[in-house]
Amino acid sequence: MQRAPHKNQESHQMKTVSEIVRLGPVIPVLAFDSVEQGEHVSRALHAGGVKVLEITLRTAAGIAAIERASQLADDIVVGVGTITKPEHCAQAKKAGAQFGVSPGLTKDMHKAAQDAGLPLLPGVMTPSDIIAAMELGYEIVKFFPAQQAGGIPMLQAFHGPFPNLKICPTGGITAETAPSFLAQPNVVCVGGSWLTPKAALAAQNWEEVTRLARAASELAPHK
Template sequence: MAKLTVAGIPVADIVRLGPVIPVLAFDSAEQGENVSRALHAGGVKVLEITLRTEAGLEAIERAAQIAPDIVVGVGTITRPEQCALAKKAGAQFGVSPGLTKEMHAAAVEAGLPLLPGVMTPTDIITALELGYEIVKFFPAQPAGGVPMLQAFHGPFPALKFCPTGGITPESASTFLALPNVVCVGGSWLTPKAAVASQNWAEITRLARAASELSRPVR
């Protein structure tokens, strides 16, 4: 299988910077900057800031300037043209809930390393044909969770996953223990109540706990 190469930090390196990639959606760019700073203070080096709100692109731009060791990705890419917009805003990688050939081509053209979403064996085969070695399993828990990833390991032994969707602090370690999981995505690091009350210390505490989750060396 050919290794997919685009400009920037390879996805294979990004997913190994920490066991948990927080999945984030912000009401404002200012809120995004504050949350991103709190997460970074807790040891989280990789962020996925989604385009689920209008503040997404500006939040990415601000977060990318917080520290030299922070890696900011754009999440919920659903249209090819979003790849170039996110790259211009400062995103260093992209995450999508699914994958099309058009989206793949747009990511390559924009120089945006992509972590594409898969849910079925057909999705996986498409991703493999396009050269991907690491994919997002989404929505992880509703789509079968740990048993499904265990089942995928047989026919796709070389493929690595970042499961996202429905993962909790209690279940994260179970996912991380699987031989084909390199990290997990989760939203539990930023509880709505903590964000609303601007309790940045609580977010830093949760980030520190997530950063200390163990995973086998692979």
Template sequence: MTAQTVAEIVRLGPVIPVLAFESVEQGENVSRALHAGGVKVLEITLRTEAGLKAIERASQLAEDIVVGVGTITKPEQCALAKKAGARFGVSPGLTKDMHQAAQDAGLPLLPGVMTPTDIIVALELGYEIVKFFPAQPAGGVPMLQAFHGPFPTLKFCPTGGITAESAPTFLALPNVVCVGGSWLTPKSALAAQNWDEVTRLARAASELAPPAR
């Protein structure tokens, strides 16, 4: 996989699944099922102890898979995730220390923003694409439409509360490059180890119309 920058990675598919695994084995099964459905980019979060090992395992599943690390909340997590095989990082927020740690680790970062002040900080640090989080609670589509006026060049990956039904509305916005979501891995399917259902949902997500930009 040749994608190296966040700008390249977010264009590999309209939906980036946000994943939290109870075990490394579950992570491998789900990652394989998602890839079988055409999803090439995964965000495996550090919300569980299995996170780093799951990133390592998933990154070895296929040549065209791009595994990112999610829920980076501490600067030191950037180097750990990079060592585990993460190709990019996603954070719920942004500080100068986290920005510098990602730079030092060689880990492209998709930082989270929620307010205009957050956005201005991200722009000052040179970011052109950011994560809008938590998207739905923070105002959803109307908020992104409002951001487009004062920040016309900034692109967003909204994440948080987005569903299969609402994703197309977000993807239709001129400042949205992709969406993040957890609906591809429903708890019921994971509990039943129904990997075929995960693949079905992944295929449907992969077939969503990508932003025409």
């Protein structure tokens, strides 16, 4: 894979959240033990057709892994996940992140994302969360933790009062359940960690990661 000349060139121009969530049906949620592991996994996922990565800040390698992954290919879109503090937005943007994902939303986090120029996919779990996000101008949200918070029946319940809202459910979704989530009219894509099973990462079985990525990329077309 050719390394992109520079992450700020035309190929890495800013995309909106609406554009990003439509680049593929599954956004892998990633946590890396090291920057090197992150590079191997990111390459393997890209080889399987996955172009959008959510690299979380759940490990110390997160920021450096974002910087490395964002330079691997012209068409990779790297986001920062598990944003829980406003200062995470500027840190991730400086490292090359093109969007942010949070498990929840506050006004301070919203402002920090705007100030950093980082498109944000905010997390919601309840109707009140959704209304608060919509008041701040969000039309696409992350439903988290999706399975634990009601799964598909909850998504169906949301669709009535929020018919125009687009949702990326994340949390507890598997290769087996992903198609049912993607079939919902308000689901634009899903987030998941099943593309990087712990056993495959421990064995450095990057071919298995590519296989799972290819299968995920071939799921039902995104809306």
